[in-house]
Amino acid sequence: MKFSLGPVQYFWPKTQMQQFYRQAADSDIDIVYLGETVCSKRRELKFEDYKALACMLREAGKQVCLSTMTLLEAPSELRELRRYCDNGDFLIEANDVGAIGILQENNLPFVAGAAINCYNQHTLNRLLAMGLSRWVMPVELSRDWLQQLLQQESIMDIRSSFETEVFAFGHLPLAWSGRCFTARSEDRHKDQCELCCIKYPQGREVKSQDGTQIFVLNGIQTQSGKCYNLLNQLPSMHGLVNVVRLSPQPEGTFDWLQKFKANLHGTAPQPLGKNESNGYWLNLAGMVMKIG
């Protein structure tokens, strides 16, 4: 099993990003996804900066993928998407079918990100024919769902031609909107957001009126209130999952990587609590934390 770092979902200053990826280069992560996937107004790092980081990480022995925007609306966003797809060097993670179309046209392989609606073997087969080389399962699906899908005859025959990846650590990306909720939380319109996301390196917590943390606001994206953590479920992934994804958090990401690696075979479980969840993988409501 390999481990990957998903794209940074939050809006971090350039220096923090560069520092984070230097740490990534020094870590024993296998795969790194790079790029802005949430909001095209976040431009602390430009395409060239990401490419420079990608080269640095590749020289450090990492496999690098460029991740593309999830909710694409404006023609300018499509032009930027084309630049990513035409980079001529790095594998692309498509987070919208628009990217798949462009890559398919150019006969380029791609990773289908978790926001691509691939829920069954027939859809997966179609994507494989278009050039899919790795499939990141939608975050709301369970181990049972994955197992059922991979057991289908049409998939078993070609199972070695693609990899599966599961989002296993971090606040889950749950929804994307035309509206910016971080701007709204500061009583601003999206057009006048002043890039206020940069003040919230781990998003803004949303609590219910009785104090339960339910969501995290991250610009136009809504995340899970709890930090998804499948560390203790790693032993149940063998034979099903090729790549385990950790989503970068401002603190402790690489410590968690070590803890995940240590528990690959279930020999170093961690006590997890009420701020964490594992429900989706266990075929329960996503917010549930089932212990044992």
Next chain:
Amino acid sequence: MELLCPAGSMPALKAAITHGADAVYIGLKDDTNARHFAGLNFDQATLHEAARYTHSAGRKLHIAINTFAHPDSFLRWQQAVDMAVSAGADVLIIADLAVLAYAAERYPHIELHLSVQASATNAAAIEFYRQFGISRVVLPRVLSMQQVRALARTSQMDLEVFAFGSLCIMAEGRCYLSSYMTGESPNTAGACSPAAFVRWQEKPDGVLESRLNDVVIDRFNPDETAGYPTLCKGRFTVGSDTYHVLEEPTSLNTLDLLPELYKEGIRSLKIEGRQRSPAYVSQITRVWRAAIDALLTAPERFTVAAEWQRVLNSLSEGSQTTLGAYHRKWK
């Protein structure tokens, strides 16, 4: 410009047709469609009746098969397509690309529309889906009018937009908030904030509390109207403020945009609400029929009648309406 109205039952379908819908969209009685609610939708017998009734009035029947097929029961989605075609559907509204491909290959004559649940928000996504034989795209409710206009002017595809009804504020087909809280989502179960998880409790101080799978969605003072706990429309706390963090209980109403949507050649106006009563469908259909007829008769003289707005407001969530994402300020 087509008026496309919702129906969750035969009486609603008849109401829509009587009051002037050009086409009606319905779903089957299972999780193959995104309004999988108890007591709603059509089985094989009522499906045939719906097709007969619609066609005898010279209108069109669209059938939504717009959830994502499960790995162990793909056959159910295929059978839904088969059943819809054999009943005489004019159009299938589909989201899953494998279901689309099945329908296009098995029934090349049938008209296919890309469901809003497929989240096609840009020209590249629309081009991508063209390979599955679609002739129309239903646009998600996340685009501004400016973005709708840009798509209408650059894409060769027929476009359908939501004109009125409950407002999904997230890109449809990409929202897992409901499964996060309850285990059931629009994509997998055709459900959002399902009623089986709703609990109401009145507190000693008269405050009425709504919960979804035990999470507090809202608290209403005795002088407030309590709305259904759709999880994106609750009052939550960020920092020290408690407010409608994502969206207020409100309905989408694009009556003011009608001339512009017409000018841009939008092919169809969709009214949301298969879960609504026949009386609701009657009233909404009547207003939109009158508005579209007034527009088509004299586009340059079109004005929105106060009476139309009064009726629409009275039928809206929280008795208020919004232009939603069509209006940039909403964002």
